Amino acid sequence: METLIDALSLILKIFTIYTAVIGAFFLLPQRKHKRYAPKTRFAVLVAARNESAVIGQTVTQLLKQTYPKELYDLYIIPNNCTDNTAQVAAQAGAKVLECNVPVKTKGQVLRWAFETLEPEQYDAYCIFDADNLVDPAFLDRMNDAFCAGARVAKSMQKASNPGETWISGCYDLYIENFNLMFSRPRGTLGLSAKLIGTGFAISRELINEMGGFNTVTLTEDTELAVQCALRGEKVWWVPEAVTFDEEPLTFGVSMRQRRRWSSGVMQTFKVYAGRLLKNVFTGKHPLLCWDLLMLIAGPAMQVLALVPGLYLIAQTFITGKWMMLVVAALSFWIGMMGTALMLAVLGRRPVFKMWKTILLYPVFIASWYPLHLLSVFKKATVWKPIVHQGSKPIAQLNQF
Secondary structure, three states: OHHHHHHHHHHHHHHHHHHHHHHHHHHOOOOOOOOOOOOOOEEEEEEEOOOOOOHHHHHHHHOOOOOOHHHEEEEEEEOOOOOOHHHHHHHHOOEEOOOOOOOOOHHHHHHHHHHHHHHHOOOEEEEEEOOOEEOOOHHHHHHHHHHOOOOEEEEEEEEOOOOOOHHHHHHHHHHHHHHHHHHHHHHHHOOOOOOOOOOEEEEHHHHHHOOOOOOOOOOHHHHHHHHHHHOOOOOEEEEEEEEEEOOOOOHHHHHHHHHHHHHHHHHHHHHHHHHHHHHHHHOOOHHHHHHHHHHHOHHHHHHHHHHHHHHHHHHHHHHOOHHHHHHHHHHHHHHHHHHHHHHHHHOOOOHHHHHHHHHHHHHHHHOHHHHHHHHHHOOOOOOOOOOOOOOOOHHHOOOO
């Protein structure tokens, strides 16, 4: 048993050291893209399912982009709706693209939309969620990236409601961790930014080269990043393009949403890990493929990390040395609180107003472990919508 624990510990150390070494490059200055005159013709796409409460606000602020109006069109794509999302979107000024085929996931909705809009010959598509608020210069900055050579790019993502509950605050710091420790250093090193959630853009040319938008998992964003890595196509990091995402307010809703994420990433690992590993050893885009392999291996690594933890608990019951368990638990709690504090300071968050979030951030992180374990034995197979309430005006989003 101790041999198995040692082997697992070695695998976890390799994963942790790699993640930490890459993350350390966040200390280097960010690459800045040259400014270009508006040129890229964008289709802005928002998949929406029963989003009448927020879609009007989303449409209104997306139509206020500083980018030339003749160079972008906004499409709302209602799917499986039982409310008046389509009518609200149309009244707010968006073009409505009714999805008239059976779809179960966001990936399927996007595939249909790309095929439907192909005759329009857009240069690129920008993908948002129905609850998103977007910086007015978003399309300007994406245009800079595409004019500089990008074919898929990710914006900086932030929470629009970090001060509402400790859960939404934890999401804010969790996303900030990916901004600072994942996407920022990879933008410097020429690797792929983390393509999570929303606020990304992809060229029509690349979609056509890939034979369409063909994703089969619940996390179409992560799967797309893997598909790009297999082709040697990096996801550009565009931190000056900013997207605000409304986060869950309760622990229960958060667990449901994150379980879907966990299942989706595990699905992606199952489908693509072999191909990524093969490319690493055959020399086909080895760095991009290795980096994406480490990303999608994250949930599996956390499941493996449970084995040494459970072994420690078992040893505690056998030996009666409870202090070992207490020290381990306190070390985790203090470490995660320290991480939360660091992220709040580096992200220029109001530390004193986020005291509850910082105190309970270890609970948020620890809750990933049972979610990953549950996903091993019982994967989420159906996408379920999260009810959104709407955010403050974009000018107030950084205010608690």
